[in-house]
Amino acid sequence: MGVAKTDEELMLAYAQGDVRAFDTLYGRQRGMLYRFILRSVADRASADELYQETWSRLIASRTRYRAEAKFSTWLLQIAHNLIVDSFRRARPQAGPEETETVLRELDAPESERPEQTLSEFEQRRRLQLALEGLPSEQREAFLLRVESGLGLEEIGAITGAGHETVKSRLRYAFAKLREKLNE
Amino acid sequence: MSSNEKFEHEFEAFLSEEDSRLAALYRKLPPVEPDARLDAAVRSMAHRALNPQLVATPQASARRRRAGRWVPALGAAAGVVLAAGIAYRLGPSLNDTNYRDAAPASRVITVHPLDAPAIAPPPPLSPAPPPASSSAPDAALARSAPGKPRGNAPAPAPPAPAPVVAANEVRVEEQAQRPAPAPEQRTGAAATGGDAQGVAKAKPAPRPFPPELDHGRPQTTRQMPQIDSVERKQITATAGSQNLHDLDSRDAAANEARERSLDDKADAGTVAPATAGMAKPAAAPAAPPPAAMAAAPAPGELAAAKDAQPARGDRNAPPLREVSPPREESRPAAEAEMAAPPPAGAALRNESSKLSGPDALKKERAKSADPNARLYPEHWLANIRTMLAQHRRDDALRSLAEFRRLYPDYPLPDDLRDLK
Numbered sequence: 001m002g003v004a005k006t007d008e009e010l011m012l013a014y015a016q017g018d019v020r021a022f023d024t025l026y027g028r029q030r031g032m033l034y035r036f037i038l039r040s041v042a043d044r045a046s047a048d049e050l051y052q053e054t055w056s057r058l059i060a061s062r063t064r065y066r067a068e069a070k071f072s073t074w075l076l077q078i079a080h081n082l083i084v085d086s087f088r089r090a091r092p093q094a095g096p097e098e099t100e101t102v103l104r105e106l107d108a109p110e111s112e113r114p115e116q117t118l119s120e121f122e123q124r125r126r127l128q129l130a131l132e133g134l135p136s137e138q139r140e141a142f143l144l145r146v147e148s149g150l151g152l153e154e155i156g157a158i159t160g161a162g163h164e165t166v167k168s169r170l171r172y173a174f175a176k177l178r179e180k181l182n183e
Numbered sequence: 184m185s186s187n188e189k190f191e192h193e194f195e196a197f198l199s200e201e202d203s204r205l206a207a208l209y210r211k212l213p214p215v216e217p218d219a220r221l222d223a224a225v226r227s228m229a230h231r232a233l234n235p236q237l238v239a240t241p242q243a244s245a246r247r248r249r250a251g252r253w254v255p256a257l258g259a260a261a262g263v264v265l266a267a268g269i270a271y272r273l274g275p276s277l278n279d280t281n282y283r284d285a286a287p288a289s290r291v292i293t294v295h296p297l298d299a300p301a302i303a304p305p306p307p308l309s310p311a312p313p314p315a316s317s318s319a320p321d322a323a324l325a326r327s328a329p330g331k332p333r334g335n336a337p338a339p340a341p342p343a344p345a346p347v348v349a350a351n352e353v354r355v356e357e358q359a360q361r362p363a364p365a366p367e368q369r370t371g372a373a374a375t376g377g378d379a380q381g382v383a384k385a386k387p388a389p390r391p392f393p394p395e396l397d398h399g400r401p402q403t404t405r406q407m408p409q410i411d412s413v414e415r416k417q418i419t420a421t422a423g424s425q426n427l428h429d430l431d432s433r434d435a436a437a438n439e440a441r442e443r444s445l446d447d448k449a450d451a452g453t454v455a456p457a458t459a460g461m462a463k464p465a466a467a468p469a470a471p472p473p474a475a476m477a478a479a480p481a482p483g484e485l486a487a488a489k490d491a492q493p494a495r496g497d498r499n500a501p502p503l504r505e506v507s508p509p510r511e512e513s514r515p516a517a518e519a520e521m522a523a524p525p526p527a528g529a530a531l532r533n534e535s536s537k538l539s540g541p542d543a544l545k546k547e548r549a550k551s552a553d554p555n556a557r558l559y560p561e562h563w564l565a566n567i568r569t570m571l572a573q574h575r576r577d578d579a580l581r582s583l584a585e586f587r588r589l590y591p592d593y594p595l596p597d598d599l600r601d602l603k
Contacts, residue, residue: 019229019230023226026229034216038215051225052221052224055225056228059229059232128212146205146206181204
């Protein structure tokens with residue numbers, strides 16, 4: 001059995017007409033990309049649309065792909081751009097009802113909040129809610145770090161931000177999530 | 184450790200991918216994935232990008248598979264149709280070949296030299312009366328299809344009036360002397376095949392003329408007007424003996440057809456009127472030439488034909504080529520006697536007049552030791568030539584002497600006239 005091809009090799013093979021290479025590559029990246037998009041937009045329909053659009057952009061630009069760039073970085077960069085565009089089109093994100101709900105929760109005593117009695121399952125639910133409450137840049141940096149395992153440089157390459165900016169976004173995201181989970 | 188320091192420591196662990204409570208909790212989130220519909224959409228999108236003509240749907244794949252299965256079947260069907268077409272195209276030519284092989288020996292006459300002496304006046308070119316049209320052709324057809332009833336239409340008129348008694352006598356004699364069925368002869372002739380080239384050259388057109396009608400026909404000379412005697416000799420040389428036997432068998436079959444037609448005529452009791460009509464042929468435009476040629480021959484010719492039948496049945500009989508060539512200067516005279524019988528009949532008539540009638544000539548020929556005496560004169564002469572070609576000069580001279588005895592008035596060809 002031969003050595004498995006890297007994502008970059010598979011992408012180059014697909015660019016040269018190998019359909020099976022794409023199938024292999026897609027199988028590797030589909031879950032990570034979908035979760036990243038879904039947890040970035042918190043809307044399944046939008047996530048499906050962005051997910052399909054991400055792959056469509058990748059397929060359309062397959063001949064321009066160069067192996068110097070890491071494939072996952074390239075893929076996530078496409079998804080990131082689409083997510084940012086979707087945020088810009090969807091502003092303001094929070095409607096009056098959603099804002100009112102957040103304020104009401106903030107005002108209620110902690111003992112009365114239902115999350116106080118949550119188990120681990122409820123801890124995951126709380127994390128999800130905390131992620132949704134993060135600013136998009138901080139959430140995206142956190143997701144790229146946790147979901148894709150990217151470092152500061154890679155996150156910066158994807159998001160177009162500098163090293164310190166990425167580190168700062170991660171710091172703020174980490175603090176808010178920690179606070180939410182420790183509450 | 185202050186809370187601030189604790190936070191920094193946890194954050195560094197988070198950045199350095201060490202065990203982090205927050206990362207561990209995140210990994211416990213449900214591993215959501217795209218559904219199958221989304222996967223299929225993306226994959227088909229990727230496949231279409233490489234092959235625009237490809238419609239990556241299950242239905243399209245099934246259609247392609249079905250079309251692929253039909254390709255061998257369509258190829259086989261096309262092959263069968265092609266083979267059937269070839270067989271259909273070759274069928275008529277093969278049948279035509281068989282038909283020509285089984286045709287009467289009248290085709291042999293087409294090799295007569297143009298400059299040969301006229302052995303008999305040509306038969307009338309004008310069509311015979313409608314009743315005559317069903318005589319010989321019907322007989323030939325009746326032989327080929329035994330179950331087919333023969334028509335009893337009145338026979339055409341022979342050149343000279345003949346009594347009904349003579350016709351009846353001929354019919355009785357024919358019934359007594361009728362040779363073995365001709366189909367075997369035809370089959371043998373067709374089976375032997377012979378030299379196809381010689382047959383093709385000797386038979387320019389596959390028309391079933393009775394043999395007695397083709398003798399001395401001007402039409403035969405018109406069929407090969409541009410062939411000189413040298414070419415005709417080449418044609419004769421290319422024809423093998425097997426082919427000549429084949430032709431002889433066909434001649435015998437044609438004679439049988441003629442006899443059957445005479446049977447019909449005699450049964451209808453119209454031989455005498457038909458004979459009278461043959462002397463001056465009626466103009467029946469619709470009747471085909473074979474019908475005109477099927478006119479009833481003179482009694483002397485009938486007798487000669489009857490006598491010739493056993494010899495015709497001999498498949499080893501000598502070839503019929505190189506018969507006495509009619510001369511060009513004699514053709515007008517021959518054409519003047521359009522309704523005259525074939526040369527053998529004419530010669531026999533002349534001879535029989537000297538021997539006190541056709542019966543005497545017939546007896547004289549029957550008594551002859553030479554089996555060629557039962558043949559037509561031109562065929563006899565052809566056999567003599569064959570003997571010469573086979574270096575049987577003594578036999579040829581004896582046969583020629585017998586020929587001169589029986590046909591003293593017959594104009595011999597140049598090559599045999601001075602044969603000593």
